Amino acid sequence: MSAIFNFQSLLTVILLLICTCAYIRSLAPSILDRNKTGLLGIFWKCARIESRLELQ
Structure with missing residues (x-):
């Protein structure tokens, strides 16, 4: 089953994307x-989300 159709896997993929973008940044x-x-702005937004969550 694809990660798109499984909610937990989708959340894992999104979290990995956010963390990867923050690491690259x-x-x-x-x-x-x-x-x-x-x-490509999606990757910048993911890195920005992580940096804002890090401050809290």
């Missing part, structure tokens, strides 16, 4: 910061 912030709009 910590190593090389210029890669994600130059793509704030468009299709």
Whole structure:
């Protein structure tokens, strides 16, 4: 069964995406910061979500 159809697997995939984007942004912030709009902007938004959750 695909991760899209299983709710727990979908949440796991989303969490891994957010953590991966935050890790990439910590190593090389210029890669994600130059793509704030468009299709690649999703990765910038995921990194931003993680950085805001980290402060709480």
